[in-house]
Structures are given as structure tokens and as C-alpha cells.
Amino acid sequence: MEDVLIKKIWDDVLNILKDNIVATTYETWILPLVPHSFEDNCFCVLSGQNLAIQIIQKHQKQINKALSQVCGKEVNFKVIYDENLHKQIEKEKQKARKEEQKEFIKNLETRITSSKYDGLKQMYSSCNLNLKYKFENFVVGANNKFAYAVAVAVAKDPGVQYNPLFIYGGSGLGKTHLLQAIGHDILFNKPKLKVKYVKAEEFINDLVNSLAKGMDKTGDKNKKMNEFRSKYRNVDVLLVDDIQLIEGKARTEEEMFNTFESLHNSGKQIVFTSDRSPDKFENTPDRLKTRFQMGLLADIQVPDIETRMAILTKLANDNNINMPSDVVEFLSSVYNKNIRELEGAFNTVSAYTSINEIPITVDTVKKIIGYSDRHKNTTVDGIIDIVAGYYNVSVEDIKSTNRAAKTAYARQIAIYLAKEMTNESFPFIGNCFNRKHTTIMYSHQKVKSDLLTDKNLAADLKFIADKINE
Numbered sequence: 233m234e235d236v237l238i239k240k241i242w243d244d245v246l247n248i249l250k251d252n253i254v255a256t257t258y259e260t261w262i263l264p265l266v267p268h269s270f271e272d273n274c275f276c277v278l279s280g281q282n283l284a285i286q287i288i289q290k291h292q293k294q295i296n297k298a299l300s301q302v303c304g305k306e307v308n309f310k311v312i313y314d315e316n317l318h319k320q321i322e323k324e325k326q327k328a329r330k331e332e333q334k335e336f337i338k339n340l341e342t343r344i345t346s347s348k349y350d351g352l353k354q355m356y357s358s359c360n361l362n363l364k365y366k367f368e369n370f371v372v373g374a375n376n377k378f379a380y381a382v383a384v385a386v387a388k389d390p391g392v393q394y395n396p397l398f399i400y401g402g403s404g405l406g407k408t409h410l411l412q413a414i415g416h417d418i419l420f421n422k423p424k425l426k427v428k429y430v431k432a433e434e435f436i437n438d439l440v441n442s443l444a445k446g447m448d449k450t451g452d453k454n455k456k457m458n459e460f461r462s463k464y465r466n467v468d469v470l471l472v473d474d475i476q477l478i479e480g481k482a483r484t485e486e487e488m489f490n491t492f493e494s495l496h497n498s499g500k501q502i503v504f505t506s507d508r509s510p511d512k513f514e515n516t517p518d519r520l521k522t523r524f525q526m527g528l529l530a531d532i533q534v535p536d537i538e539t540r541m542a543i544l545t546k547l548a549n550d551n552n553i554n555m556p557s558d559v560v561e562f563l564s565s566v567y568n569k570n571i572r573e574l575e576g577a578f579n580t581v582s583a584y585t586s587i588n589e590i591p592i593t594v595d596t597v598k599k600i601i602g603y604s605d606r607h608k609n610t611t612v613d614g615i616i617d618i619v620a621g622y623y624n625v626s627v628e629d630i631k632s633t634n635r636a637a638k639t640a641y642a643r644q645i646a647i648y649l650a651k652e653m654t655n656e657s658f659p660f661i662g663n664c665f666n667r668k669h670t671t672i673m674y675s676h677q678k679v680k681s682d683l684l685t686d687k688n689l690a691a692d693l694k695f696i697a698d699k700i701n702e
Contacts, residue, residue, distance in 0.1 A: 404572030
């Protein structure tokens with residue numbers, strides 16, 4: 233069959249797949265495939281990424297269905313790894329990276345040296361932004377697609393919509409990355425705007441120091457507080473990281489409330505990040521809590537394994553490190569809680585193998601990270617799944633508000649085992665069960681107390697724990 237027709241068939245297949253496969257998987261693994269041949273009823277494509285073959289196997293049925301729909305008959309599908317294509321892709325990536333760096337530096341220098349943008353360099357410094365936290369370095373997956381989209385929208389038109397924007401999710405999932413990316417984008421594209429990025433802890437310390445210095449008998453007691461307020465209110469965009477840290481600190485909450493009112497009433501953009509949603513702030517005044525909730529809430533979930541593999545592959549490509557596909561898959565399966573741990577493992581492995589001049593293999597990686605084949609990577613969701621099956625209830629019911637006796641009992645057992653068999657905190661487990669951490673603590677303690685007198689419960693827990701460890 234002619235190459236033009238083969239390409240036309242594949243383009244039609246891609247149009248179908250892009251609406252049926254998660255964007256991360258589609259863009260990272262499927263879109264780069266190159267149509268090669270269509271012979272003996274087998275449609276063959278080439279990949280320059282060895283890992284793509286394993287990923288695509290999970291979507292074989294969807295691809296076969298799309299091919300059959302386009303061709304009007306049942307068609308087989310095959311992916312072949314091509315070394316020449318791999319080299320070509322790597323060469324193009326390196327060229328693109330160099331061009332991107334040149335363009336970025338050129339534009340930045342133009343803006344900084346121009347009198348119109350004299351304050352840009354100073355703004356970067358005062359914002360304390362990390363240059364690696366930009367939108368183009370953020371890997372988008374099903375777990376963060378919505379948060380990414382609204383962050384981009386805020387950066388494009390700050391103060392116009394989604395104000396305030398409240399991004400929440402567990403530790404190490406990319407909240408700070410998105411927050412700083414907003415700042416970078418605004419500073420670069422709208423340099424006249426004044427942007428302020430601050431960690432909540434820094435805001436607290438700044439307030440405490442201002443109050444203390446304001447009590448100095450040698451100066452105006454209001455001077456330092458006026459300077460503090462001016463610092464955070466005379467801005468166009470305020471980005472506050474880890475806002476949950478101000479919870480229960482009455483004076484800080486009061487200052488944040490007044491800062492919020494001043495900025496919001498002036499049409500200035502405010503973005504917060506937190507490890508939990510505002511409704512789970514138990515010791516925050518309602519008037520401040522409602523301010524957090526009055527704009528748009530966007531949560532970030534734990535990335536699925538395909539997104540984690542995409543992140544790891546991007547890290548390897550960006551650092552010109554040849555990390556085999558089996559190593560990428562192994563590390564992505566072991567570090568499944570957050571991105572920060574995954575990046576930490578990547579840095580450790582790449583540094584160790586580089587210094588010792590040894591190849592990166594699964595066996596080598598296991599030694600580096602202290603992994604044992606006997607070690608079980610137990611997760612809260614895995615525990616919930618097994619407990620649900622044992623008590624014949626659904627996972628959805630366990631995570632819901634269903635109060636039926638059977639479901640409530642299974643839920644308490646799952647909570648107890650989640651705390652006993654993982655290293656997760658009560659707040660983290662609470663997020664998995666869609667409950668406050670105080671409720672999780674109560675359920676754990678109740679099962680723990682019942683174990684002292686209920687032998688049947690002890691036997692059940694042992695049986696379930698053995699199942700989890702299989």
C-alpha cells in the first residue's frame with residue numbers, strides 16, 4: 233500500500249484515539265508513532281521509544297477498534313522499536329532544547345535590558361521563583377489536567393476569572409510547580425504587573441518580625457506593620473504556597489483576611505495552594521474559609537503509573553540520561569505516592585551510576601534505593617480494594633457517606649489496616665477515604681480497642697493482612 237494512504241489511515245486513527253485515551257498517554261506514547269506498512273492485514277508502526285511498546289499494549293483493544301473503524305474490517309496492529317528513529321528523535325530533542333534555551337535567553341535579555349522592563353530582573357529576585365517550575369516543564373495527566381488548565385487561564389488573564397484560585401492536593405504532587413509557573417508566565421508576558429510569591433511560613437515569620445520590631449520603643453510602632461501590609465497588598469498578583477500553615481494562628485489569619493479583601497476588591501489576582509481543601513480547615517474562621525472557597529477550587533490527585541513513567545522519561549531526556557524502559561517502569565511502580573519522591577529517586581540513581589560509571593539496570597537500582605523483592609509496596613487504595621472484596625461491599629461505598637452497618641464496619645477495618653500497614657499520615661489516609669483526619673483517628677482507635685476483646689476480629693484482620701501481603 234502507498235505511503236500516502238498508510239499515513240491517511242493512521243491520521244484518521246489518531247483522530248479517534250485522541251478523544252478516547254488520556255492526554256498524557258496519547259501525546260507521550262501514541263502521537264510520536266510513525267506509520268510504516270500495511271501488509272497481510274497487519275498495520276505496522278514504528279516507535280523511537282522502547283518503553284512505548286509496553287505502554288501501548290495496554291491500549292491494544294482501543295487501537296484495533298479504531299483501525300477496524302477506519303478500514304471497515306478487522307485489522308491487526310503491531311509496534312516495532314526502531315533504533316534509527318530513536319536517534320532521530322533524540323537529535324531533534326537536543327536541537328529543540330538548544331533553540332528553546334537560546335530563544336528564552338534572548339527574550340529575557342531583551343526585556344531586562346530594555347528600560348521598559350527594568351524591574352523584571354528585580355521582580356524575579358523578589359519573587360524567589362525557581363526557573364525549573366514553568367508550564368512547559370509540567371507533565372499533564374488525568375490527575376492534574378483541570379488544575380493545569382485553570383492555572384494557564386489565570387496566568388493569561390490575571391484577576392479576570394478564577395479569583396481566587398485554590399489548588400489543593402497531597403504533598404509532592406506539583407502544586408508549587410503550578411503556582412510558580414503562574415508567576416513565571418505573568419512576569420514574562422506581562423512584566424508591568426507586580427507579582428509576589430510567598431510561602432505561608434514566610435508570611436507568618438514576616439508578620440511576627442514586623443509585630444516585634446513595631447514594639448521597639450525607638451521607632452514608630454505602626455511603621456513596621458504598615459511596611460508589612462504594603463509589601464503584600466501593593467501587588468497585582470499574590471501567590472501563597474501552603475496556606476494551610478496559617479490555620480489556627482488568629483493574628484496571621486486576620487492579616488491574611490484583610491490582605492485578601494484589599495487585593496480582591498481591587499481586582500488583583502490571588503492564588504493559594506494547600507494540602508487539603510478549605511472545607512477541611514477545622515480551626516479557620518468561616519469568614520476567611522469562605523474567601524478561599526469563593527473562587528475556583530482545583531485538586532491534584534496522585535498520578536497514575538503512565539503519567540509517572542512520562543515524568544521519569546522526561547527527566548531522563550532533559551538530563552540526557554539513557555534510562556532503560558524496564559528501569560523507568562520499575563521506579564514508577566515503586567514510587568507511586570508523589571512526584572517529589574520519584575524525582576528524588578531519579579536524582580539518586582542518576583548521580584550514583586554516573587559517579588561510579590556503571591550502567592543503569594533494575595538490579596543496580598534496587599541496590600541503590602535499598603529495595604528488596606520481598607518488599608511489598610502497600611498502598612491505601614490497594615488495602616481498600618482487598619477489604620471491599622472480603623466484606624463484599626464496593627470501594628465506592630467505602631469511600632462514600634454510606635452508613636449501612638456492613639459498609640461502615642468494612643470502612644473502619646480498611647482505615648485501621650491503612651494506618652498499620654503503610655507509613656501514611658492520618659490526614660493523607662483521610663483524603664483517601666474522603667474524611668477528616670479526626671474521623672480516621674477515631675476509627676483506627678476503635679478497631680484497636682475492639683481487638684483487645686474480639687478474637688474473631690483479630691482472625692479477620694490477620695487473614696486480610698495476609699491477602700494484602702501476597
